[in-house]
Structure formats: structure tokens, C-alpha cells
Amino acid sequence: MLIFEHSRPGRRNRSQFSTTTAEKKNIPQNLLRKSPMLLPEASEMDVVRHYTRLSQKNFSIDTEFYPLGSCTMKYNPRACNALAMLPQFLARHPLAPEDTGQGFLACMYELQEILKDVTGMAGVSLTPMAGAQGELIGVMMIRAYHEARGDKNRTEIIVPDAAHGTNPATAVMCGYKVVEIATDKEGNVDMAALKAAVGPQTAGLMLTNPSTLGVFEKNVSEMSRIVHDAGGLLYYDGANLNAVLGKVKPGDMGFDVIHINLHKTFSTPHGGGGPGAAPVGVAERLLPYLPVPMVAHERGVYRWLTEKDVPHTIGRLSAHMGNAGVLLRAYVYVRLLGVKGMNRVSEYATLNANYLMAELSKAGFEIAFPTRRASHEFIVTLKDIKEKTGVTAMNLAKRLLDKGYHAPTTYFPILIPECLLIEPAETESKETLDAFTAAMKEILVEIQEQPDMVKSAPHDMPLRKLDDVKAARELDLTWKP
Amino acid sequence: MLIFEHSRPGRRNRSQFSTTTAEKKNIPQNLLRKSPMLLPEASEMDVVRHYTRLSQKNFSIDTEFYPLGSCTMKYNPRACNALAMLPQFLARHPLAPEDTGQGFLACMYELQEILKDVTGMAGVSLTPMAGAQGELIGVMMIRAYHEARGDKNRTEIIVPDAAHGTNPATAVMCGYKVVEIATDKEGNVDMAALKAAVGPQTAGLMLTNPSTLGVFEKNVSEMSRIVHDAGGLLYYDGANLNAVLGKVKPGDMGFDVIHINLHKTFSTPHGGGGPGAAPVGVAERLLPYLPVPMVAHERGVYRWLTEKDVPHTIGRLSAHMGNAGVLLRAYVYVRLLGVKGMNRVSEYATLNANYLMAELSKAGFEIAFPTRRASHEFIVTLKDIKEKTGVTAMNLAKRLLDKGYHAPTTYFPILIPECLLIEPAETESKETLDAFTAAMKEILVEIQEQPDMVKSAPHDMPLRKLDDVKAARELDLTWKP
């Protein structure tokens, strides 16, 4: 039932209505709205009941194991939410004077400094509102760098074929041509392909390391040398930082610019699709281009750094300073973890991934890169299973829902056929991993014994498989009364 | 799965641990605990996940229609919760000086005054922590009154047979003998029985009006006269005040003492079994006996009234002043409703009850008192159905769960065989009542066509019918590792 179906003309939710009538009005008649608004007229209780019940239809970290590869679905500490939502923080206007926000600014400044340390970069700006915006801002800085040097013919960004879709999309959005390079059998970037692709037209290379194939790019130093020698810059997609936090600093690997998905590594919630936050960090030479505002600490006072302080900045990419409330959550998270806790994140994320990989392999699943260590995630391929039984990765994914587990990422990276990208994250216990393995084993048996049942999964969810094709063909994007 | 099954020896939830070790210790060895504590060693995420999932196994007002008679399951406004939980209110120590709590005390004082008005009583004390404690305190005041007058031979409290179980239990707890009197065919107290029961031994009469039979006790003035003439006092069980709020003041009906269940009429949440709050109101002659503390307002300052101010008080019935946080919720609720809203509560509660009664009657259900108006609740009896089909009120109740409705109160009042006491409350919409009627009709058909299916309900809940007998015979009250 849709919220609109709880609506009745004339129903009133009076505790939200003002107790006085607005007397004054001075707007020309032709500017006044005449058409109705299709908002529900529902009671407060019906609204609360409707959305409470809707919420129960979601799988979530708070209710299920959610091993969605590349997404780092780890526990979102409740304290981060509570403390970011303290009434004064919520009430603070973005344009309120700096001296009325020293508490807030202190948190932002410290977060900036901590992220610099963690990434090994020379400067950090907190403004990007998600990974993809971090990428855009990063690539914009690469562009600004080349332009400032009068180096105008660099028109290409190199992206491995395993890269996340946002990488090529970002390069294009920033006006570059994308050159995709292949992956070798071991899951590394094909070095020959890289060498062939690099040239004076190369503005930069975007790399995710550990890659979305779940392995550490061993040749990263070599790659860095190749690209730098050609005058290009190196971009680090930090979406997988959870795998190496405290172990490797992207700065040490030779990267010039990086974004970090706080909604992954720093455990701010995914919120059913956001908001995220993706601070960018840069090496020395890109410092002048960082987006504003940033926060400075001078003589005991925190203040915004704006265009005046950073004259070569690529500018502003959000009306204020990005997703401040998300940044507050991340700040609380790092303070809770502290330096020791930060180191442990990658250790246990890696332990969990390698353990689950080992167990699933023993259970009979084919691992995409069996000779490699898993980073914090790894890939199972159902290529053989599909050939033998017709059961696809998507079928298995849906069957997992029936068993109370969110499905891993399917069909990404695209180069691995029938793949499941599995990321357990460090906050899950061995028991949960063992139970998941048991469920996967059960499905393996089901695939042999009742493949049609698996193909028509899910069966125990409130809805059965949904028709995507119909959705796209017969577009129904808004409810009509 | 129990929380204990998420536990592993040595698992640590470190963000709740102190970062320093407690150095000092000065407790004799023989007083120190040696035995382990059976508390779970679980991760924060597992705890959050466990209890979030458990919560989803409850029916509640926020998720289902819950027409539980006598319980007034109405919407609990979220603002009441949010405002009672403002950090300063939560942090305030009960023994903090009065001048550090003027904001809190102002709310308490105003609530006292508003409740006086609503009940038509001369004084109100907010301390009782639930209806049953309100009753105890009320009966204690009756006792104190008689004792103060040297009237020592009043040993009996009269209670109608339809009364809630807390009424007789309270009288006994207060040292009285209980005399139960019968109900007539129309649902009124049998006046002959009352007259026969009253005498010089009568300390008082406890009456619920509208009664738990869902009808207004028409002879209440006459009853008041009879009891008062015999020197007894009248107690009003205000659990059903929702039915007459703003229409009748118990004070006007001649009652000497009353309790009000704020967790019913004033919409504080039932919380899966409490906490409630049940202020008591008294007529002039009982004023000296009200329990302390109360709140006074003198020269712009709020202060506690204690034993010093109320020397004849029956005393203290809670360590502080009862369920302060619940009282705050009720305060916010009355301010949101205001005088008009208060009047409307009973109007729409009554409208909903009479409408649902009419619809269920048309649907073929037998109404216990078909010639009477429903108050805010009414009774359906399955006596005939049981005789013909063997299907009981409990069977029907369980089948309703399958259809997404919480069951009405069953087998209370005990004098009506196979009864369902149905209270829709004013916050439910006509659509919901209609959908409920439709579900009841469906069940009526099922009773005819597949009585065994109804008898073995529920079928669509996570568990089937639970074995109460086994539970009581083979007591398993704590988990053993």
C-alpha cells in the first residue's frame, strides 16, 4: 500500500499546523500556485506506521549479514549517529559566524589532519559528498595541474577494465577521453597494456588498490614510475582503503591524489543510498588546487579557508562544505578507534576475507584468483556452475536472500563471468562467516538437486523476483491517483 | 537464537571499556565476587542486530492495529518521546536542588493543575507509577480517612464482578476484605446487590465508569448516594477515562478519589509492559492524605511539597516522585491537544467504538450488550459460535494475528463467556476499522468452512500456538549454558 492510499481529502495532521493564521501576504496573483500538490493527507500515526513497516522490508547491516563487495558494509556505530545529531550541531547554520562554531570546526580540522596522516598526503579537503564526486574533484585537480603548467595536450585518462564505473564516467565528466587497459590472469593490470597506453597525451591513471578484483596491485610502484615518467599523474580510488588502512599509505605508493569513501572505511552509514562523504587528499604539487572550504587552525582559533586563501583552488563543489554531518560521524568513528583500532581494521577485514575465501573454496566454490591473497574482498565465479546447470550468479544471490543473507555484489567487475564479489568486513564474527558458508553449501546442494528452485528464487521473501524489463519498458515512475 | 548464543569467551566490546585501568581498590577480599556473571560477551554489532531483529517480532501500535480492550492502545506521539528525552531532562538527578530544575518542575506543576481540572478533583499527586499503584494509594487514602476519624471497623471494599483484577488485588493488599457484587443483564451494577452489600463495615466502593463491560454505569449518582450514606467512600478507576474525557468529570459523579492511567488516556507508551504513570486525584476531604512529593508554585518559584508540608500524607510510594519521564511525555501530550483536543479524544474514541460495534454486528457477530451504547470499547461474545463450531474466542484472536491485527482482549471481563473486548481508540481511521471488519468477516466464513484451521491458528506467524501448560509445568525461567 502506498502512502497516498492512506490519504483522504480533508484529513488533517494538526499538531504540525500552526496555531495562528498567517495574516500578511504580498505576492502577485499570477505567481500563486493554483494546482493541487499530490502529497498525502494522512494522520501522523498512519505515516509513522507506514514508514515503520516499510523499513522492515529492508535488509540492512543492523539486521542481516551484508557481504556486498566493494561496498564495505560494516557496522555503523550508534554513537556516531547520536553525537553527530546533538541539537546544537543540527541547529548550526552553515553561514553562521566562525566564532559560533568552534566546536564543530575543531572536529573538522582534526579530521582533516587525521586523514592526511592515514593517506600520507600533504593536504586534505573534506568537501566531496561521495566517492564519485571525490573522483571528479581529483581529476579536476589533475587537469588544473597540467593546465597551470601550460601542458594542454593531455586529453586521456587511463582506467583499468576492472575499475568501478564511476572512474571512466568521472574522467568523461571532466572532459577526458578514457583509455581502458586490460587485466592479466593474476588480476593485476597488464603492464604491457599500460606501457602501450601511456604517452604524452596521458593526463593520468586512475587506480583502485587493492583493486575491485580483491587483490593488491603488486606492480604499483612500477606503474607509478611509468605514468609519472610520461608526465601523467596518479589517482587513487580509495574506495578499498579498508583493506590496507594503517598498512600502506597511498602517498607512499606514489599517488598524487586520492579520495577516501568515509561511508566505507570510516563507517558512516550508507543510508539506503547515501549520503556519503569522500575527502580528497593530494601530494605537495596539487596542494594549490584543493577545493574550498577547508579548515585552518591559527592561534587557537579555527577558521574557514576560502578562495582568498587558496587562490588557485579548483573552486567550490558544494554550496557549503559538503556533507558536514557525515564528516562528524567519521570523526567520532576515528576517535573511537584511535591509532590501534585503525590498524586493526584492515587486519581483521583481511582475515575475514581470506578465511571466508578459504572456507568457500573448501566448500567447492571456484575462486577467481585462487593463487592470490584476498584483500578485504574476493571473487567467486559460477562460470562452471552456469555451464553445467544453468544456475547464474544472480540466481544464487536471490537464493541467499531466502536464507537471510544479503547477496554479494554480482556481475562486477564485469570481466569475471558470473561473479560474486564478497566482502565480509571486519565487524562480522567467525560464527556469522561460518553460518554464511553453511548457507552457501546448502545452495550448492540445491543447485545440484533442484536447480529450477534456485533459478526461480527468492521464495521466502515478501515478493518473488521482480520484472526489471517491464519496469524499464513500461515506465511507471510516479503514482497517479 | 538467544543473546547468550552470540557470546564467546574473551570477546570484547572495547568502545564501552575504559581507556585507563582503575588503580585504587579497597575492598576486603571476602566481599569480592568470585563467581562469573552470565552476561553475553558479544560485539556491539551483534547486540544491535540481535535486539533490532527481536523488536521486529513484536506487534505494536507503530506497526499494527491493536484493539486491545481496556488498554487504550492509541498512537504515542513521537514528539512526546523526543521532548521528554532532551539531554538536560535525562541528566537531571532526582535530588538535585529545586533551583536547578525549575523547567522540569514547571511541567510537573502544570500537569498537576491540568489533571485537577480534567478530573474535577480538589488535589492531584503525580507519584503513582502505574494504575495498580494508583489504586493502592487511593485505597490507602480511604483507609487513612476512616482511621483519622476513628472509624476503625470498616473492613470491606466493594468491587463489581466486572472489575479489573487489580481492584480486588489492591483492596487486599491494603488490608481489606473484598466483597464482589454482581452485574445486571444490561451491564450495570446490580443495585440490589449493592444495597445488600453496603453497611457500616464498608470502607468504600471501587468503580470503573464506563465499566470494563464497555458501558456507562447509569446509576452512578444513586450508587454514590448509597455508599456515602453508609459512610463509605467512592473510588474511581480511571483506566477508562478515555471514554469520557471532557464529557464527565469523576468529581462531578461524586467520586472521592481517582487514578488516571496516563499510559492510556494520555498516550504515554505502554513500552511492552510499562512504565506507566497513574496520578491520583482526590476530593476536598482526602486532600491531607495525598502522597508526597507534589509540586507547589509560590512567588514564581516551583518547589517540592514534602512530608513537612503535608503532615498527614500517607507518605512516599516511590523513592522519588514516580515515573517523571512518563509524566513529561503526558505533559507534552496535553499541551499538544489543548482543551479542544482533549474534548475530542472521547468523542472520536466513542465514535470509533460504536461504529465498529455496528459494523461487526451487521457482519454477524453477537454483541454482549446490544441495547447499550458502546463507550470507547465494547464486547463481542462467541458463546454461540463456540457451541456450534467449537471455535473459541482465543482461536479467533490467534487467527486475527495471521491477518495482521493484534487480537482484542480475550476472556475479560470473566463474566461474559468467550468474550472479546474491543477498543479501537480515537487515533485509528475509518479505513482501518473497515479493513478490520473485513478480516473479521473472513474469519466468520472460515469458522463455518474450515473450523479446524481456525482452531489451530496462528499459521502465518513466525511461531505457531505456544504451549502454556508446558511452560508452567516444566519451568524454564533462565537460560543455562
Added chain:
Amino acid sequence: MPFIPHTEEDVKEMLASIGASSIEELFDEIPPDLKTGALTCVPPGMSEMEISRLMLERAQADGFYLSFIGAGAYEHHIPAAVWQITTRGEFYSSYTPYQAEASQGTLQLLYEYQTMMASLTGMDVSNASLYDGATALAEAALMAVRQHKTSRRILVPRTVHPAYRKVLSAIVRNQDIEVVEIPFCPESGQVLLEHLEPFGQEDFAALVIPQPNFFGVLEQVDAMTDWAHAKHSSVIAVVNPMSLAMLVPPGEWGTQGADIAVGEGQPLGIPLSSGGPYFGFMTCKHDLVRQMPGRIIGRTVDLDNKPGFVLTLQAREQHIRRSKATSNICTNQGLMVTAATIYMSLLGPEGLRQVAAQSHANMLQLAEQLEQLPGVKRVYSGPCFHEVALTLPRPVNEILQALKEQGILGGLNLQEHYPELENALLVCATETKTADDLNKYSEMLGKILKKYG
């Protein structure tokens, strides 16, 4: 009309179905002379926005203080997860779990709670809560009297929380039960056997033993327990549940253990909140379970033999047994128990131990610092948990007033409850107090005392 969904159309249709011409007509069975005059003290309604502003202003007026008051209600850190989960609609807005199949969430949680409390107190069984610590003590006394059958005397040391003693008396005197107060040793702050002896000549139903007692002092619980048991009486322990992470649980006191343990559950994740809602807990030995008041949850199975939970032993309760029930209690403090269960789960045994140990250490540290000030000394020699009674060189109220002006709530004036304790202050320090906080207190008190000379 906030919270009422009816449209005019709805009302018309509903009245038509009923066969009434107006809503007012539905009240036609109420004698006209009883109809209420207008409500005169109820103000007009406010919007949610308006009441939010008012409440925020009142809360801000009350402000925050650095508080060292304990005396039965204790400030502890409450993990954020506790109340975020507790206030989920499914816990917050459900009723007592009468319909077991639709209430497994609450029922299982209560079963887990019972397990935790039984273990914490070292007893066999637990109920699902009573109103608060004070009424729990009263219920325990009634229970002991029912059990003992012949004596209606309850021995209660004066070291028991004064408010608890008041509540106890107010409730049990209705059943002609005699509450006998036992003195204590003015040096150690404990009840010694010599104080008990004179009262043991006559039969008594139970001895109440507080641990720690109202002064924060630890009683000699083993000796007291054995003494009472030797007289064929029950022992009722009144304990701070947080202290049990450090202290011998009542179930292990003396040779047989206490018979009933009660107390205030507030330290387990419940905010101070001006005194409530808190919750009373009660645990007891197995053979007393049928005497226990309140809800009890049992594990059983469903028709398919799947485990599940139900309210059990309901024959003790008012809704079944009416005038023969063990108590009149119906609504209890369910939501608080929900919070406490989540709290205990989040802390676990080690977390709870740390809170207790840190609180104890902070109290020792604070006492040490304060004792260095001229004229400040400990009143009692007995060992303490996280509270301590101190004598000041000046009237306590004067000092408290001066501290308050510096944002500090310095403790409780003991003379309010013990007239003989002149210039005595009860001070508490829990794990929430930092070294800075303790220093702030001792420095400020030092300054104030200096000012007075």
C-alpha cells in the same frame, strides 16, 4: 484535532452506520446532570513546533551540572545504542506481551533479562520487573511474610536508603506488618551482630540487608545472613546491581545465600531523569518463585516444537487470581528492562566489571583528595563502594550552595535523613568522572573552605 484522522465525510458515514445523528448523541446514556462543565485550566493546544520550543527552553534553563550526588540514583555512561534500539516503535509502542505469538521480541528479551539478573545476583529466578527499588523492597517484605506464615515482623537496618524505608512502611503497614529499625555502628557505618542480637529474641519474617548501604559502606553480609537464617528467617538483600560486578552476589552470602534480592535497576542503562522511570528488580531462590509478584516469562515450545516464550505462572497474578494474587501489580517497567538488557549485553561481564571498578577507584581518589582539605574527614571506617560520607567543617547546605554556583552539585546533605549526622555530606563518584572533574571538585571545595576561614 491532533492525532484524530477522521474527515467530515468519515464522521457522516460512521454515524449513518450507527444510526445516530451526531457524535454527541453517542453520549446519551450519560445522565445530563453529570455532563461536565468546560475545562477551565487546560490551555489551548500548541503545535509540535511550539511545544518543542517551550520544552527546549525549559531544558536549557535546567542546564547541566557536574554532579556528585548518588544516594540511590547513579550517573553512568549509557551507550548510544541502548536507547536508539529501546525506542524503536516495536518495543516502545507495544503492550504487555499477552499474545505470545505476536510478542516474541519482548518475551525473549525478558527471558534474557531474567537470566542476566538471576546470574548477577546469584539467585535462581527473576521476575520481569517491579516499579522501582523501593517498592521492590516492599514486595519482598510481603513475600517473606507470606512465606514465614507466623511472624509479621521485618527487621530493617537504618543503613537502608531512607526513602526505601518510608515506602516499605507505607505499604506493609496496611497488612499489619511491623517494620523494626535496627541501629548501626557510628564508627564503621555498618550493622554489627551486636546491633542485631537484641532484635532476634522475638520471631521475625525477614532481615533486610543493604549492600552497599546508604552511606556507600559495605555491610558484613555473611555474618548478617547466617544470623538471620539461624533464626529461621528470610534474608532480603537490597543491592546496587552495578556493585555486583565487584561484590559477592546475594545468592552467595553466608552459608545459604540470601533468599530474595531486590534493588533499583537504574544504574543499568537508565537515565537519571529526575527520578524515573527506573525499574525495580527482584530475584529469589527457586522455592519462592510461586510467591513472587509480577510477570515471569518462561521458555516453552510451539505446536511444531519450535522454542518460544510466554508469560507463565500467571495464576499468581491479579488478572487471574484477583483478590488472591501475590500482588496487585499489572503494568510494570517493561521498557526500562528493555534498555537494561541491551545495556548489560553491550557491556558484558568485563564492561560491567570495569564500570564498577572505575567508579570505586574514583570514589577512593576523590575521598583521598577531599580528606586532604582542612576539617574534611570520612565519617565511617567501613569499606565503601562508590559513595562515601564525609564530615565538613561547615554546614553542608552552605557549602553545597557555594559549589552549585560553580556548576558543581556536591552531594547529599545527610542530616536531612539522619538528624544526628551534623555537617555530613554523602558524595558519589562514578566512572563518568575524570581526573579533571575530581580535581575541580577538590580545588573548588578547598577554595570555599578557605573563604570561610
Added chain:
Amino acid sequence: MPFIPHTEEDVKEMLASIGASSIEELFDEIPPDLKTGALTCVPPGMSEMEISRLMLERAQADGFYLSFIGAGAYEHHIPAAVWQITTRGEFYSSYTPYQAEASQGTLQLLYEYQTMMASLTGMDVSNASLYDGATALAEAALMAVRQHKTSRRILVPRTVHPAYRKVLSAIVRNQDIEVVEIPFCPESGQVLLEHLEPFGQEDFAALVIPQPNFFGVLEQVDAMTDWAHAKHSSVIAVVNPMSLAMLVPPGEWGTQGADIAVGEGQPLGIPLSSGGPYFGFMTCKHDLVRQMPGRIIGRTVDLDNKPGFVLTLQAREQHIRRSKATSNICTNQGLMVTAATIYMSLLGPEGLRQVAAQSHANMLQLAEQLEQLPGVKRVYSGPCFHEVALTLPRPVNEILQALKEQGILGGLNLQEHYPELENALLVCATETKTADDLNKYSEMLGKILKKYG
């Protein structure tokens, strides 16, 4: 190690299964020279209790002010239910709803949101959010350029929010799109046709129309829309969604309506929160839907023909289309949209109308009161929604400073963004301001001005 559940035992067993001797060994593929030196700027961990205290102290240091700042972020009352439901774990901690069958909660909510936003703006379709109002404008510009095919010029009045213009330029200049600024009438504060005409000689892809504009002034949207359409260009509306409860929606501007509507969703139930997270909304005409960036939810059926919801038209998006996607956006502002949808549902059409009308009335009242002070006058003659530009007789920063000392944030100094606007202040009053608040502001400003003579 907070949030890591592993026991030592677990680690041993897991390593054994993997066949590794230590966790460190699992990192053996990382070249040793890349291994990080220690983190030097990350402080030691804090307990939840400690960080709670720190954050509470920082929040209190920031305090509360009576604020009259608007300028793109508006204080409105947010019903308590909004965030209590939004932060339920099932919404808060779920991912983008890729697995439709396990995400019907979020998906249905987004479908409801799309319906509400399409209706509010008078457009056909809506996406499921963009980052914020400013980036939504940039995406709209890119969309218009893709649609127009020949021109890469976007006309943007200087009355558009300065920060939006900055963001727009920063983003679109990478694709060689030219942003042309249009002047406005210094008397009315509006863009008149005469200001547009000179820029219409050359082709352009779209004209951006703000309503209300940055000065709070209402633009002559019909004329502007028709003008742009006559030049075969698109119209991008930048609107305050709250104002649409009073104002003609973009879909009805001029004869054909705007083509794309974007804006900042913050006024719909999102706290000010120092600037974010907010959310950008975007709606458009049906024939532009395949050009739209971001998630779109569609209604469909399952195998049993039961209705359900899925992400649709994914072929526009980066995870499918990669370099050919309509945008690089992936994670959006889902949780904010959750809150906004609940907010709009709780207010309904009448509630939203009242908020808008009350805000408008409060602005008029405040402007009237302030204009009575010597030297204070309105800068522009055009009608306003809930914000107004005023000229003061003294430098604005001086006045703002003095007001701040009285707990009042008086507005935004317009000169920071418009050098020509000397002594000009942008003041906003929403429904949250009471008559007392307005009086307090005008009295205080009166006193301050008097002091300066």
C-alpha cells in the same frame, strides 16, 4: 579493538583454515617498501563515554542562536517522527537498493518521493536525489547541453545563489561549457526581459531561472520561460521546494513550463547541520528522462504479478554505461530523501502550505518592523517569499557583530557576494519565528543603531 568481534581462539582457527601463521602474513603480497610507517597524527582511541563527553562539550560551546540567516539553508520545524523513523537501522544501515527483493522499503519510499517531488514541481518525473542543490544545477546544465546538441552556452542570472554559480562553473567548464551571467534590475531585484535580450542573439542551451532568487525576490518566471522557449532553449528552474506550496510550480511557468527543475531539498525536513548532508532534487519533463542523472525507481510486478519496485533505466548510469553514463553519480543522498518523504507525508499539502504562508507572513512582518528603524530600507521593490534584502545605515559586519553579542544571528552580509551592495543585509524569517522573536530582533537592532547615533 572496538567493533571487532574476534577472540584469540577465532583468530587461531581462522588462520589455520587459511594456512597462514599470522595476520601479518596475509599482507605478504604488499611490497615491503610500501608498508606504512606508523600513523603519527591519529590520537589513541577513546571510549564511547569519553568521546560523548568531548562532543557534548563542543556542541555546548557552539550553543544556540536566534538565527535570521537563510541564503539557501532554512530553519524549519522538523516533526520528531521524521528522524526517529529515518534513523531506524533498516533505513540507516542499508545500501543502495540493488537487490530489489530485499529493499522494498527503500524502493517504495523512493517511488513515493518521486511522486511527491514531481507533483510539487509540476513536472512529470523525478530522480531519487543528487548531492545538493548546487550540483543538481550543474547536472541540469549538462543535461540541457546534451539535449540541445549544438550550443554549449548556459545563461545564468546573477540573482542565482552565488555558491550555486560557483559550483556550476567549476563543474561544467571541464566540458567546455560556457556560463554566461545575466545582470538584474537594481530597483526590482529581478531579471527583466531587457536584461535577457542582449544574450539571446546567440544560441544557448538553457536559461536558468531562480525562484525565489537569492535576494528572496520572485522573478517574472512566465516571461522568462517563454522567452527562452522562443529561442528553442531549455529552461532550468532552481526553486526552493517549500516556496512551491505557495508559488506556481516550474512545470506551469509560461506556456510550456520549465523543462528541468532542480533545487536544494534541505527545507523539507533536513536539519541545517552546518551545511550538510542535504540533498539536491531534480525533476523534468517526460521526454528528458533518459538524460537524467542519478537513480530512478520504477514500479513493476514480481513473478506472481504482485506490485513491487526496482531501480530502473540503469542503462543511464555509470555502473552499467561507464564512460557513456549521463553522470558519474553513484552514492546519492538517500537517507535525506527518506527524511524528506516522511516530512512531506507528515505535513501534507495543507501543512506545507501553512509553513510557506507563515514564513512569508513573518518575513513581511519583520521587514515592516525593521523598515521603521531610521535608515533601514528594503533594497528591492520586487515581491519576496521569506527573505528580504535590507539596506542598513551602518556597515553590516559591525551590526551583525553587535547582534551576535545579544544571541541573534542577524542575516547575511550581501556585500560578500555582491561588491556593489554596500551595507546590504539578507534577512530571513521562517515559520519558526514567533512575534516575540521578531520584536526582539527589531528592538535590538533599534538599540544598536541608536547607539551608533
